[in-house]
Amino acid sequence: MRVFLYIGFAAAILTTASCKKYLSEEPKKQASIKTVEQLEALVNNATEFSKETNFTATYSTDDTEISKELYKNNVTAFTVNSLQRYVSSTAGIENLATDELWTGEFKKIFTANVILKNIDLVSGDEASRRRVKADAHFIRAMSYWILVNNYCAPYAAANMNSLGLPLKRTVDYEESLKRATLQETYDFILADIEAAKKVAEVDVDPRKTWRVSQKAISAFMSRYYLFTGDYDKSLAESNKALESATVSLVDYNTILPGRSVSYSNPAATLRYSQLNDWNAAKYLYWSELYYSRYQYTGEQWYLPSSALVALYDQTNDLRYKHLMIPNGGRRFNVVTPAAYRYTMFTDGSILVSGPTRAEMLLNKAEVLARQGDVQNALLAVNTLRQKRMSTYSALTAANKDEAIKQVLAERRRELPFVMRWYDIRRFSVNDYAADNITVKRDFYQVNRTGVDLSTPQIYTLESKHLVVPINGVEIDASKGQIQQNPY
Template sequence: MKLLQSSFILMAVISLAGCKKYLSEEPTKQTSIQTVDQLEALVNNAGIFSDENNATAAYSTDDCEITKELFSKNPDAFGNDLLQYYVFGVEGVANQSSDQLWSGEYEKIFAANLILENIDKVKGSDAIRNRVKADAHFIRAYSNWVLVNNYCAPYSPANLGSMGLPLKKTVDYEESGKRATLGETYDFILSDIAEAQKTAPDDVASRLTWRASQKAISAFLSRFYLFIGDYDKSLAEADKALASASRKLVDYNTLAAGNPETYPVGNSIVTLNYLETNDWNSYNGSKYLYWDESYYTRYVYNPNQWYVPSAALLALYDKQSDLRYKGFMIPNGGLRMSVSDPATFRYTVFYDGANLPEGLTVAEVLLNKAEVLARKGDLTAMDAVNRIRMKRMVTGQYTPLTAAGRDDAIRKVLEERRRELPFVMRWYDIRRFSVNDYPGDDIAVTRDFFNVGTASVDVNSPKTYTLNAKRYLVPITNLDIRASKGQLVQNPY
């Protein structure tokens, strides 16, 4: 009970800071924080740290497609705020009343800073103290990575002097809200990782997958170094992560059927069939938090609960053999949102389609390794890809992929990456592909849609939208900029 009460106290501190805009409000006094157990109770509340409300991931990539027919027949299915992300809006995004990704990640950073400010002052076990300290540094590093890969320019030597993030290192409300450079932001992330490495335990605890560990840190670094083009380090860290004794690929053949749902359509009854993972939620044991593939639990969260897969994404799957298609791509899944015409797919993994695993997983690390090897011209890259595919194909229908050369290997690895990680990594990949030294992976994203104003959609005015390099940077809301009293500067558009 003592731990629970302490946790509620600390959660209240964070909630207050989040609701009143962390970048501009003075945090609640911390007189109630007295023991290291209280700080550990904070990091043990997975709900504070696991969700990532990211409309850009859900709507701004070529994984998503809202056709003109779908919208014109169902104009209430997608709010104008979400459509701003779909058409790469600038003014429409900047003028929104809130940005749950920006505020949510800074709330996590606030929690990490709260821990770090108190961790050496409170009483209690040094072993717990060291582990919680590692958690705090890792939380802050991860949140800053998410933020910098949404609101700042893609990492490249040419961009290192451009605007990065406001680097919040304390709970002092007077701490500067000015943006550091991109290079300084990445250096700060690495410095937090170095601190986390000093005291994190070796492997992932299966019932605490949102806690830091050396294997989770290596999984993160395999991603980090891949994204900045340091392929040798990415490969080395991938191999360290893959040595985990507790993490494993899940054989999708072992997933049970979930609860079906039926809907009347005309004179017929349509049944939607799901895998069991769709039923995993906070009301039945939160099994989604303990996914066996997770080094570190994080989920892209979509309160609209509808990830709308594009025709191009659907076409990548072997529809007869690939269980990712058969189990997660729900034909006529729009019925869940009262949309029957046109019949529209819905992508759903966990929590009735709300949560997609964005955190560090065995599959992602294998794909990181495969990509590095492919870019180096090492065709053993396909071995890592095929380790995943063996667990994703219907039993008896698995055929290993092979590559004829470097370009073919890169293409096949990236296609597998898209099949495995739709909606969660595609935005990040589009950005990094645009600045690397391999033009063959560049991605053009266009929308054949309607004229979307800041308040309404004109269905009588078709319009084509193209994602350009300036809009690789998500606009910061004007509300946050005003709250900073001139310190926080908008991205140039």
């Protein structure tokens, strides 16, 4: 039952033991909703709605690397929970105490359903009612997209009858938790998008990037269609989004130095950009965003792999200069070996995961490259690079295959730890063999309670690991309605 038992205004997660209290209080709270302004206040809880706690995206791809030496010398710097995801242990992940992504996204879905249940019953002007209703549909669609791209098989014709998600349309605790098919889940997302398209606002309001607009929907659909392999539609939506007059690329040459932090014994000074000091009052207004979504990790340490670091021009790429922190492990008392740290906002806890202008250029470039339009693919990707390099150097390609390779490398440089998980999934089912990614870990044996330092082990991310196990607590609480993924 925990999949949906949330009280919207209190934003409290209820356990099965509190069902009786929920059943008595929920109608009272629903009855207290009288105005559209109250529902709009839920949507405007921007920090809550924007945050995604996705440890799979953080730890389960080749963007992340924890060497045996790094772990052995610094065992207290890493949690067992994170290591379960690092080695993609299905049993270990299933048996974690909680899954913050699952509960967090269903919490948003519940609140969206509270809005949709009450929107036609409350007082208020019709324009506000229409806007809030569109917001709720878009919130639900985006949360379901995130969930389906973690806990279900990748989008492919062969998978459409496989397990999808429980489709929560109401706040009724008796509503079924049985998993729909993958096809039904994607149909549900598209239905919500069609409803959200009734929003009157055309462009993104830079003062409220967490509110839906036509351009935000186009940006999301550019991503949606790229991941479903409908390249023509993805390109069309990218072009619509790029027509925005309010969403713009940030020139990384304008990013200023931030605070420096010095350490002793041995001496070291870590130099951060000003972005590292930004809290929600600033990062919510990142000008590249069509819609506010941010990946969060309370552990504050994104550990870039040697392969990821090697992709950057370390002399001219300002993403390396501003966001890659050599010896950044000192932030966590890690001295030997020296370890990089990737950090953007709020001392490394927040990365941008919502659709951005940079992503639209990359989506456009990828589609054009796959269609063989090498010249225009490079034009799109180099438009991004002009804002990311201290001394600009254009990417070049002699043919389609080289163009795809260049665009995907730039995509990885621009969107590390956020989109790589999703990209590996879609690469595994598309018809272009050169995309296939094999993730291997040279680590130690990880069991449910810890790490066996006496037993080195090689792990390989197989196709079955591209579907995250549903947390066992959720399955137990559903009383058998939620079925685990087959492994």
